[in-house]
Amino acid sequence: MEQQQISAYLLKNGIRPLQKRVKIMSYLVSKRNHPTVDMIYGDLIHEINGLSKTTIYNVLNLFVQSGVALALNIEGNEVRYDADTSTHGHFKCKICTGVIDFRIRQEELPRPTLEGFRIDEQHYYIKGVCSFCANKIEA
């Protein structure tokens, strides 16, 4: 996605498309690696002059509140961010620590009987060992 499209997308969701916001969203969308704040900072510090980690926190919090990003809480000591807000699950490998998406359709997720409850977000994640790391262990 180009910067123009990202700007329009942010604007449509009530976010003024300022330079750093666009770059951060652009990073999330192109990388799709469910980064932590530190990963984003480490990568973008070279690209954006005078970027502060506080800004990344500010912008990501804004993104989550505005619904253009999800905060993933898989491990207690790290929050990861995902610009894909459609229904999907996450797998976290205990060995390489990477997080990957897996497709699930909305209808596949069990709909518990929660009478009178308002459901805002559904999260489904799996922990284990990915195939790449599993092969390395065997070998």
Place this chain on the structure above:
Amino acid sequence: MEQQQISAYLLKNGIRPLQKRVKIMSYLVSKRNHPTVDMIYGDLIHEINGLSKTTIYNVLNLFVQSGVALALNIEGNEVRYDADTSTHGHFKCKICTGVIDFRIRQEELPRPTLEGFRIDEQHYYIKGVCSFCANKIEA
């Protein structure tokens, strides 16, 4: 569950049933309120003489490693603990911050096609507003 049963349960899972461990597990099992470390500490400090918060961290980490408790990561800034290790989902209310269980059968959870992956844990949680808080908002 009585202390005797808890002791036997811990022992069966390779955990020496020391006094404080039994009391902490007993608390988890009887309350079923998915407490944070602070909640446990606040409640048990009156009951157990000279209890340290570090001990609670130690014991809970041991419980999770031994498989007699789950660490729930629903919100990025808090870890909650659950002595119910069977398959079930969690609902967190944004208003009252409470976490409640909902029943789901293992077979209901979608099984994504993750060829060669080893699955250790499956987590499904929902965020929203519980019926009690929803009623209060309406009124």
Place this chain on the structure above:
DNA sequence: GTGTTTTTTGTAATGATTACAAAATTACTA
């Protein structure tokens, strides 16, 4: 009981996140 191992404790260290006020940027208007 005495000595050894394990557990608990308490303080200090760490690491992620937020608060806050100053500086910089952006938007608005004449």
Place this chain on the structure above:
DNA sequence: TAGTAATTTTGTAATCATTACAAAAAACAC
């Protein structure tokens, strides 16, 4: 286009949860 007001970013300091670590206490073995 310059000046002004509002918003955003920055950087440091504060906060909060969690872990490290060594000493004290408890549990265990003989």
